[in-house]
Amino acid sequence: MANIIISPGKYVQGKGELKNISKHTKNLGENFFVIVSTSGMKRVANIIKESFSDSNTNLIFEIFNGECSENEIKRLQKSFQENNCDVVIGIGGGKILDTAKAIAYFENVPVVIAPTIASTDAPCSALSVIYTDEGIFDKYLLLNKNPDLILVDTQIIVSAPSRLLISGMGDALATYFELRACKRANSLNMSNGHITLAAEALAKLCYNTLLSEGFKAKMAVNNNVVTKAVENVVEANTLLSGLGFESGGLSGAHAIHNGFTVLQECHNLYHGEKVAFGTIAQLVLENAPLEEIKEVIDFCLSVGLPTNLSDMGIKKIDKDDIMKVAEASCAEGETIYNMPFDVTPYDVYSAILTADKLGSHYHK
Template sequence: MLKIFGAPSRYIQGPGALDAVGQYAALFGRRAALVIDSYVHGVLGPKIQALCAAHGVSLAPLIVEGDLTPEVIDGLRAQTRPADIEMVIAVGGGKSLDAGKAVAKSSHCHLITVPTVASNDAPTSKNYVLYDAHHNLLAVEHMLFNPTIVLVDTAVIATAPLHFFRAGLGDAVSKKFEAEQCQRNGGKNMYDGTPLLTAQLIADGCLRTLLADGAEAVAVAGTGKPTPAFERVVEAMILMSGLGFESGGLSIAHALTRGLPKISGVATALHGLQVAVGLLVQLDLESRNDSMLADLTQWYAQVGLPTTLRDLGAAATPSDAELTLAADLSLKARHAANFDRTLDVATLADALRRHA
């Protein structure tokens, strides 16, 4: 099997990065779809429109709300046809970015992602998630290539609520351990290839950065005033984490996000918070002989990450039926095969019970 590494063409980060959106958009044409939710459009829409207009780029706003379903995608595609767009600019959280990816894929055009929160590593990834009308995960789809430009304005990111920032920490901290399991057990990454050493080294660096600077970054999240530590952690949560998972591969921590929402009270927990608990379950199953599980649990306490299902919102000790269903759905995820041994439903359910 070939080894494959993928990435965005350009990643730009720093306070004021948003000011460059018109400059980069103009590289790809004169007509862009602006995929954005109504709240972010109200806050940043006029500024983005003015920045693009200054470089001769007109915008066709596509307002997205709620889950990304096939029907929503069809509606967005229908709106883009009269605009004859040459690029997509997706601004906001994960769902707006995912919608932008779906539109860019169907329009065969460049994509610029502009995250307004650092709750996950979606800005650099080609993946996007589809849901059905009942809010159930339907499929994970892929653009042919990663976003062309990723613009991360840390002054904007630093104004987002701390809750979202914590979720980004939880999503990112797992990547070293998941990439290790994928590489060690012959798994495929998101490009259906074998991971290169480069991806593992990036995932290792991601973990080191989070452990060194995470607590200091959490202290300023939400203040609107990014510090050097905040800058480093945002880079780890978006760029290093994104490259680490997409080119390095995933394992149990992310597989568990398929099943955890079936436990009463957990479905509304942010993706990264579910991953954080999923990583502790994975490390438990690894039966490690080092201090990593204890060290991470201590770091979780410092940055405010959940360590149990109850922390995720489970109202009481989950029933055996809920744990069994969660384990069964998780083991059906492709990533679950990237592990040192084949797990059965009972073993995974028992591990979840230990973290109830």
């Protein structure tokens, strides 16, 4: 089996960089189909129009209906075809970006991804998460390639609530530890290959960047300003974690995240917030050194990520509910089975309760 790493065609990040979108996309096509939300239209449409004002490019803007569903994809795909477009641009949050990637996949055209938040590592991936029109998870759509261009304007990123960037740190926090588990298990990554040295180095750099820059970035984003620390954390959340998870693999932390989705108390949490606690639980499951667990907990405390079940919204622990979380974490096909040892629901149950106690201890 080969070692494989996959990545987007180009990654561009910088303050005010959206105004240069014409320059970065000039060789991709001539008729651009731009998917945005209603609020995004107000914030970015003029920037994009100005960027393309000196070119012969045609711009077609379409408002996203809110769900990355099969019906929404088909509706936008029909508009794409009727307007003879040849490039898709998705600007916004994860569901818009996944919709743009899906349309480009079905139409076999280039796709440009411009995230307006840095709350997950999904923008770089060759994957779209498909929901029903009511917002219920439906399926994963595996794409044949990564986006042609990722364009991240950090001025737009810092205009969003700081909790979103912090959530992205939680998602990125798992990258190194999940890759490490997958490597120990000799399991395959998202591209059905083994882990390269490059992917391992990127995942480790992702973790180190969070530790050194995360708190400083939080302070800056609380004031809606871009600093070097913000630039570094946005890159860690988006690029380093994106390449690391896709070319490294997922294991315990994301499976435990999925388990917590069965509890109503956790429904107001962002993806990365649940992943952060899942990372602590994974380290307990592995019986990692206490110094390493404490380092992760201290980081979470410094930026405001959950370290115990109370932080997760579970104010009164019902052990039957925690077992339900553990059982969902161990469902057939879950990434928990990429851990380098056999895992049972009882093991996950025990790790969650122990992680809660450890997180509460260092909370003091």
